[in-house]
Amino acid sequence: MPLTEQELHDQLEKAADQALPPRFTVADLSSRIRRRRTRQAAALTACLAVVAAAAVAIPVALAGHAPLVVGQPGTTLPGSAKLGPPRAEESAPAPRLRPVVFTVTVNGQRPSLAATAQPKPPKGCGRTPADPCPATLGPGFAVRPGERLSIRIAVTIPVRARIAGLWLGISDGTFGWNDSGPVGLQPILARIRSGLEPGRRTFLLSWTVPDGTTAGTTLWLAASWDGMLPVADPAGSHQLTSGSFSALVTVFVRR
Amino acid sequence: MESWNRALADLAGDRLVALKRQAFLLCGDDQQAEDLVQDALVRAFARSLRAPRPEAVEAYVRKIMMNLFIDRARRQSRWNRNAPLLADREVVPDPADEIATRDVIRTALDGLSPRQRACVIMRYYLDLPVARVAADLGVAEGTVKRNLSEAMTKIAARLSPAQDR
Numbered sequence: 001m002p003l004t005e006q007e008l009h010d011q012l013e014k015a016a017d018q019a020l021p022p023r024f025t026v027a028d029l030s031s032r033i034r035r036r037r038t039r040q041a042a043a044l045t046a047c048l049a050v051v052a053a054a055a056v057a058i059p060v061a062l063a064g065h066a067p068l069v070v071g072q073p074g075t076t077l078p079g080s081a082k083l084g085p086p087r088a089e090e091s092a093p094a095p096r097l098r099p100v101v102f103t104v105t106v107n108g109q110r111p112s113l114a115a116t117a118q119p120k121p122p123k124g125c126g127r128t129p130a131d132p133c134p135a136t137l138g139p140g141f142a143v144r145p146g147e148r149l150s151i152r153i154a155v156t157i158p159v160r161a162r163i164a165g166l167w168l169g170i171s172d173g174t175f176g177w178n179d180s181g182p183v184g185l186q187p188i189l190a191r192i193r194s195g196l197e198p199g200r201r202t203f204l205l206s207w208t209v210p211d212g213t214t215a216g217t218t219l220w221l222a223a224s225w226d227g228m229l230p231v232a233d234p235a236g237s238h239q240l241t242s243g244s245f246s247a248l249v250t251v252f253v254r255r
Numbered sequence: 256m257e258s259w260n261r262a263l264a265d266l267a268g269d270r271l272v273a274l275k276r277q278a279f280l281l282c283g284d285d286q287q288a289e290d291l292v293q294d295a296l297v298r299a300f301a302r303s304l305r306a307p308r309p310e311a312v313e314a315y316v317r318k319i320m321m322n323l324f325i326d327r328a329r330r331q332s333r334w335n336r337n338a339p340l341l342a343d344r345e346v347v348p349d350p351a352d353e354i355a356t357r358d359v360i361r362t363a364l365d366g367l368s369p370r371q372r373a374c375v376i377m378r379y380y381l382d383l384p385v386a387r388v389a390a391d392l393g394v395a396e397g398t399v400k401r402n403l404s405e406a407m408t409k410i411a412a413r414l415s416p417a418q419d420r
Contacts, residue, residue: 003410003414005379008407009379011359012360012375012376015280015360016277016280016380018279020275021275023289026264026267032293032297033296040301
């Protein structure tokens with residue numbers, strides 16, 4: 001005789017009647033559930049902490065490989081006068097330009113200028129992309145009109161760099177470049193067009209602050225050069241740099 | 256009182272016995288059924304991000320219970336395949352004792368695979384439609400129908416001699 005669904009249902013009901021009532025209590029179950037929820041919340045918190053740490057660490061790690069802009073046209077800041085030996089971050093394996101390093105002393109002293117004595121940015125700067133304002137005025141000297149300055153500039157050219165020309169002079173903040181060379185250096189205190197090999201060169205210059213210079217004027221001892229800088233990648237490839245302008249130190253004219 | 260705690264209290268007040276009966280039919284053993292219901296309830300209410308809706312708590316717990324049962328039976332079958340290598344040959348249960356202590360339908364259910372057993376209980380004890388059974392077990396409707404057909408054949412074969420007697 002075939003088994004009908006209703007017969008099966010009835011037999012299952014009878015079998016289920018043999019089950020004893022539950023012996024556990026809701027309180028037992030609640031405490032067990034609460035413990036498990038606590039464990040899950042702790043695990044979730046730990047996961048979120050790991051994700052947050054990764055979200056912070058990965059961009060920071062990637063940012064450490066960003067290309068260095070020192071030596072690019074129009075991006076060098078007056079602080080470049082403080083550039084000394086290559087820093088640790090500059091020797092990182094990522095492709096980076098090794099900069100031309102300038103070390104300046106004036107009258108036998110390294111540039112120093114109190115923050116409270118920082119002069120204002122030059123007038124008219126920032127009107128065109130070729131005429132950017134310095135982000136900060138950086139280290140410098142306070143001079144008087146008519147004062148004679150003995151300037152010593154040590155230039156360190158990195159290995160595999162090719163410097164075709166170098167100009168050192170005084171700038172009033174007008175930075176630029178044309179086919180014949182830099183624009184805005186007046187006067188030009190030194191001009192080298194024979195090309196410079198990698199290594200260290202020292203230039204001894206002198207300049208007298210013009211008598212007619214008004215107090216409060218800000219000038220810059222600046223360097224301009226063109227050539228190619230090496231990229232610090234394993235292949236040692238070079239990156240062409242058409243021209244670069246570096247304001248080395250600030251010269252603040254006071255009374 | 257937390258919302259999950261309130262839902263658990265409501266469920267325990269009304270439907271705990273029903274869940275225990277279903278678990279008993281699945282496991283065929285009262286202690287295992289007790290454990291199965293508790294584990295299913297803990298799993299259902301311990302999920303802070305996927306708390307069941309109040310109107311669907313029982314169905315949610317039942318679904319977890321069925322899947323837990325199938326998972327455990329699968330693990331148990333793996334153990335059973337290896338158990339004869341470890342068992343003492345001298346200790347063999349007497350089949351007569353087993354028959355004496357169980358009724359016919361429970362013996363018939365024991366002859367089914369875990370999935371067939373779950374399908375039979377959901378379809379013929381809980382009177383759920385085939386589509387719902389398939390959804391709860393995560394299989395196709397055709398699979399459920401095939402399991403039900405095979406299960407009915409096995410149960411009928413088991414029950415017929417008993418009824419003839």
